Amino acid sequence: RRSGQYTMNHDNSRKTPDGASFDRSGSQDSLDAMSMDDYWKEIENIHETRGNNHEERPAIVVKEPDEGELEEEWLKEAGLSNLFGESTGDSQESMVFLSTLTRTQKAAVEKRVETVTQTLRKKNKHHQIPDVRDIFRLQNDPKGKVCDRSGPSGERTTENKNETQDETKGPKFSLGTDEQKSPLKEMPFSETDINLEIPFAEQAASLKDSPVGKMCKGGGGDSLRTNFRLPKDKTGTTKIGDLAPQDMKKVYSLALIELTALYDILGTEFKQQKAVKMKTKDSGLFGVPLSVLLEQDQKKVPGTKIPLIFQKLISQIEEATLETEGLLRIPGVATRVKSLCQELEAKFYEGTFNWENVKQHDAASLLKLFIRELPQPLLTVQYLKAFQDVQNLPMRKQQLQALNLLVILLPEANRDTLKVLLEFLQRVIDHRDKNKMTLNNVAMVMAPNLFTFQGLGSKTIEQSEFVMAAGTANVMRFMIQYQKLLWTIPKFIVNQVRKQNAESQKKEKKDKAMKKLLKKMAYDRERHEKQDKATNDADVPQGVIRVQAPHLSKVSMAIQLTEELKAGDIVARFLSQKSGNVQTLKREEVFLYEIGGNIGERCLDDDTYMKDLYQLNPNAEWVIKSKQS
Numbered sequence: 109r110r111s112g113q114y115t116m117n118h119d120n121s122r123k124t125p126d127g128a129s130f131d132r133s134g135s136q137d138s139l140d141a142m143s144m145d146d147y148w149k150e151i152e153n154i155h156e157t158r159g160n161n162h163e164e165r166p167a168i169v170v171k172e173p174d175e176g177e178l179e180e181e182w183l184k185e186a187g188l189s190n191l192f193g194e195s196t197g198d199s200q201e202s203m204v205f206l207s208t209l210t211r212t213q214k215a216a217v218e219k220r221v222e223t224v225t226q227t228l229r230k231k232n233k234h235h236q237i238p239d240v241r242d243i244f245r246l247q248n249d250p251k252g253k254v255c256d257r258s259g260p261s262g263e264r265t266t267e268n269k270n271e272t273q274d275e276t277k278g279p280k281f282s283l284g285t286d287e288q289k290s291p292l293k294e295m296p297f298s299e300t301d302i303n304l305e306i307p308f309a310e311q312a313a314s315l316k317d318s319p320v321g322k323m324c325k326g327g328g329g330d331s332l333r334t335n336f337r338l339p340k341d342k343t344g345t346t347k348i349g350d351l352a353p354q355d356m357k358k359v360y361s362l363a364l365i366e367l368t369a370l371y372d373i374l375g376t377e378f379k380q381q382k383a384v385k386m387k388t389k390d391s392g393l394f395g396v397p398l399s400v401l402l403e404q405d406q407k408k409v410p411g412t413k414i415p416l417i418f419q420k421l422i423s424q425i426e427e428a429t430l431e432t433e434g435l436l437r438i439p440g441v442a443t444r445v446k447s448l449c450q451e452l453e454a455k456f457y458e459g460t461f462n463w464e465n466v467k468q469h470d471a472a473s474l475l476k477l478f479i480r481e482l483p484q485p486l487l488t489v490q491y492l493k494a495f496q497d498v499q500n501l502p503m504r505k506q507q508l509q510a511l512n513l514l515v516i517l518l519p520e521a522n523r524d525t526l527k528v529l530l531e532f533l534q535r536v537i538d539h540r541d542k543n544k545m546t547l548n549n550v551a552m553v554m555a556p557n558l559f560t561f562q563g564l565g566s567k568t569i570e571q572s573e574f575v576m577a578a579g580t581a582n583v584m585r586f587m588i589q590y591q592k593l594l595w596t597i598p599k600f601i602v603n604q605v606r607k608q609n610a611e612s613q614k615k616e617k618k619d620k621a622m623k624k625l626l627k628k629m630a631y632d633r634e635r636h637e638k639q640d641k642a643t644n645d646a647d648v649p650q651g652v653i654r655v656q657a658p659h660l661s662k663v664s665m666a667i668q669l670t671e672e673l674k675a676g677d678i679v680a681r682f683l684s685q686k687s688g689n690v691q692t693l694k695r696e697e698v699f700l701y702e703i704g705g706n707i708g709e710r711c712l713d714d715d716t717y718m719k720d721l722y723q724l725n726p727n728a729e730w731v732i733k734s735k736q737s
Contacts, residue, residue, distance in 0.1 A: 176227025344716030352708035440470030499579035676714030
């Protein structure tokens with residue numbers, strides 16, 4: 109039987125006359141009987157392939173956490189482990205981090221700290237146990253109020269109105285928007301826009317008791333036909349991969365806290381699973397961890413981020429033509445696929461494998477086999493259940509928001525491989541007129557390969573799998589249809605990172621005064637920097653920025669900021685300066701970067717309005733370079 113942990117909880121599902129149960133979020137409207145049939149055929153194909161494989165892999169053991177252990181692990185993941193335990197007290201960085209959180213994010217942190225605190229007290233551990241109110245008490249708030257919440261959901265009540273007005277005297281936690289006002293009344297967004305400026309949990313809290321929110325509880329909330337859009341942001345859209353590693357670390361912590369806060373508000377449990385470490389293959393192609401594959405592939409192709417076999421299987425499918433009817437749906441012959449699999453293991457890295465023998469449907473079957481055979485799911489043991497549970501959220505917009513945060517939380521290797529897969533699936537769908545593979549069909553065929561993971565499931569099809577079929581196929585649809593949006597870092601998170609960096613810099617400036625007295629060299633360097641800055645400031649008048657391009661023929665240029673000037677215009681201006689050097693760089697590889705000030709480093713999209721961004725980060729430096737450099 110399927111393990112209870114991985115069977116979905118569907119109290120709200122509706123029963124069809126034949127006893128099959130379907131997900132409440134309106135799956136029937138989008139997934140017709142024929143595409144449901146594709147799902148079950150795919151399950152059968154998977155079982156047939158496994159039947160031919162006598163080396164049945166051991167199931168992954170998922171550790172059942174002790175009381176408080178999940179919360180303790182969560183706080184560590186969020187970078188807040190110094191709020192409890194022996195390291196309590198050394199938390200200056202955490203205090204800066206906490207000061208930038210929203211009400212709902214703070215509520216999520218507070219809830220977990222309380223659980224850990226109670227657990228540690230029960231175990232009589234000799235740790236310094238902080239009072240959760242001390243953690244969030246603002247230094248200049250004499251009453252020491254925590255988050256002004258009426259309950260665990262973090263919603264305000266009418267009694268709090270006076271307190272809200274008083275808050276204007278103390279420090280605010282707003283990040284470019286005034287969160288104390290009702291965000292939904294103020295938003296200039298249509299119902300089909302995804303608002304990335306106001307935190308998702310704050311939006312959910314405002315919606316919860318509104319007439320719209322009550323209506324949504326009945327099921328689905330927003331129509332399956334709705335097409336969601338990503339509104340243009342004048343300061344530029346930030347994609348995963350655009351930020352420096354030190355800022356991405358902060359993004360990860362914030363995404364985890366925000367996702368948890370969103371689930372808390374919506375009354376859905378967010379549990380990260382933890383796999384017990386088990387022995388895995390340390391070489392080969394199929395059944396090898398992604399990290400091991402990439403390590404061996406990078407010796408052959410330095411810098412590669414996607415397993416070479418994965419790339420080759422996709423290119424093999426595409427070389428034949430994506431117009432083949434039933435592509436991905438029609439399986440290769442199981443015995444031949446097994447034989448090819450063994451041959452690839454022996455000959456792929458030697459370069460002696462004959463790809464001409466591989467039929468297109470066999471290559472598609474091998475691609476799906478590669479995904480299924482990963483020793484841990486592509487969506488990870490930690491988050492697979494969270495991806496599945498997205499279907500339980502009341503509104504499709506919230507499902508999309510949760511998926512956005514989950515994609516950010518994936519390890520880099522998993523996220524990069526998933527991205528290449530989703531881009532390929534979209535290209536297959538683009539040829540649907542010829543290959544008859546619509547978004548629904550592709551989602552139905554691929555869902556069992558990503559969601560019914562061999563190490564966590566069983567071979568028997570039971571009634572709960574009908575729910576799994578409709579639900580996970582809809583999650584799969586979303587991942588394919590909205591992949592560009594899912595790889596976007598929400599603006600409110602980027603703003604929180606900016607605020608953290610600005611706060612940290614203030615502290616560093618105070619420390620510098622002391623360092624000047626202690627280190628003469630540091631003082632000399634400081635003086636030298638000041639002289640340089642003075643020269644630069646004299647060079648650059650108000651409303652003008654200096655852009656550096658060390659790899660281009662024109663290495664520096666003063667650019668006058670105007671209302672309409674975009675990042676792409678500046679890059680084009682530099683590239684128009686002809687030089688032998690420039691010819692080696694492709695236009696699509698060259699970007700303008702925002703460096704320093706309140707951000708580590710950020711690659712700008714070409715549609716970024718420079719004057720708006722300059723106002724947001726006036727102390728930044730501006731550099732043109734390729735993503736490789």
